[in-house]
């Protein structure tokens with residue numbers, strides 16, 4: 191675990207000294223966009239045109255942010271257009287590596303380099319910043335289009351529709367305001383909330399994060415008692431963003447990140463909803479329990495120095511969800 195400083199790798203953990211023990215996730219640096227014809231998007235940044243086999247996705251199967259991108263690649267039928275390289279689940283002193291001694295870890299199938307940082311350095315030899323997944327990479331200009339999963343799923347949602355003919359819309363105009371509101375709370379208190387609890391280095395920071403997390407899970411349970419999905423009858427990006435965290439909850443966040451007031455399976459609606467999304471066509475193929483159990487328990491020395499993997503419950507993901 192570390193970061194690049196002026197193009198040089200430094201093995202450093204997150205600094206929580208200046209923030210009273212709070213983990214603060216840094217913003218991503220690469221925020222360009224793929225659009226149907228390459229015109230810049232209204233979100234700013236450079237525009238890249240949607241083309242088959244021009245882009246490559248670097249992911250970890252362990253990472254909930256990268257997982258969102260994989261879900262959208264599957265939901266939008268992009269598998270034949272955008273190929274994927276999968277890092278090894280252990281993120282150790284060299285950061286993410288392209289070792290292949292774990293089932294599903296492909297190595298870098300484009301350049302054959304050993305570390306994920308080599309991809310960033312290929313685009314920006316003097317880069318300063320964290321070496322994170324996912325990366326949406328442009329093979330043609332050898333540039334990072336984006337390393338922000340929230341943006342990548344929006345691009346995947348519509349940019350390639352003219353090529354694939356898949357017009358399923360997970361960010362419909364009619365629901366954007368509500369999606370924004372839900373995403374904002376879910377990001378802060380659930381998606382990132384589990385990390386804030388797990389990486390806290392003071393009791394206060396942990397208490398704040400874990401209470402907000404369970405307040406939000408109670409709130410979400412209430413929404414799902416009345417609605418099939420977070421915004422009503424329509425499945426949207428808000429659901430997939432939440433699902434990425436929920437599917438990891440009982441196996442890693444509950445124990446490893448001390449988010450243990452409840453298990454996910456204690457919430458009847460949230461647990462059935464998570465199973466429904468898991469059972470969505472093609473999605474289970476993108477959920478690699480072995481990668482995330484290994485990743486979290488091996489990669490965070492400060493949290494689990496002896497790398498002991500807990501016994502973990504066996505969950506019946508294919509049990510009928512009974513929703514809808």
Ligand SMILES: N[C@@H](CCC(=O)N[C@@H](CS)C(=O)NCC(=O)O)C(=O)O
Pocket residue numbers: 191192218252253254255256320321322323324337338339340
């Ligand atoms: N905002 C980013 C966050 C990505 C992120 O933090 N990925 C983690 C893995 S779960 C990572 O690569 N961390 C390495 C590091 O922070 O050095 C996104 O959603 O794409």
